[in-house]
Amino acid sequence: MILWLKGVIFNVTTVDLKRKPVVLQNLAPGTNPPFMTFDREVKTDVNKIEEFLEEKLAPPWYPKLAPKHPKSNSAGNYVFAKFSALIKNLRKDANENLEKSLLKALKKLDSYLNSPLPDEIDAYSTEEVTVSSWKFLDGDELTLADCSLLPKLHIIKVVAKKYQNFHFPPEMTGISRYLKNAYARDEFTNTCPADQEIEYSYLDVAKRMK
Secondary structure, three states: OOOHOOOOOOOOOOOOOHHHHHHHHHHHOOOOOOOEEOOOOOOOOOOHHHHHHHHEEEEEEEOOOOOOOOOHHHHOOOOHHHHHHHHHOOOOHHHHHHHHHHHHHHHHHHHHOOOOOOHHOOOOOOOOOOOOOEEOOOOOOOOOHHHHHHHHHHHHHHHHHHHHHHOOOOOOHHHHHHHHHHHHHHHHHHHOOOOOHHHHHHHHHHHOOO
16 A cells, blocks of 8 residues: 555565465565565564655655654554454453443544644634544545554454444444545555455454354
């Protein structure tokens, strides 16, 4: 997604992580993608990869993707961790509390998405802006913050619905608007795995839940 937004031409080759090609096993033993190599150096930390791409693919030749507002980087930070705790839980009696914990994290993200960013507030206007109208975390354009959060939200949406019968509450209008705008962008939809692939990747987890 980052490379697409940067305007870089690239090829995509899918692999079965359960039967990794030897070349991948040798590149980063014991590590699952994403990882990247540059000048024979292997980078396995997602944040380091993002920082590297932002540094090397920089203006004036490539667009800057770093958010303008620092809080955009941390919005939704705990959502995926709360989802993982729920989906991997084997004790049915703990499900209710884990679901509440996920909903609390989602509500915090929804609040951020609905809160006007500083650029939306005009100090000289008599009209008060109470709800953000921007499309993404940091404005109307996708940034590195979205590249990190959107795939995770999509996984939650697909997996929680399939195996937990959990849906994003309709009253969370910020999240609904955010995902709707994301699904309208080729950069996101064309770099997302198919829903069936996501469901399959969590199949073993789902079996242990029964």
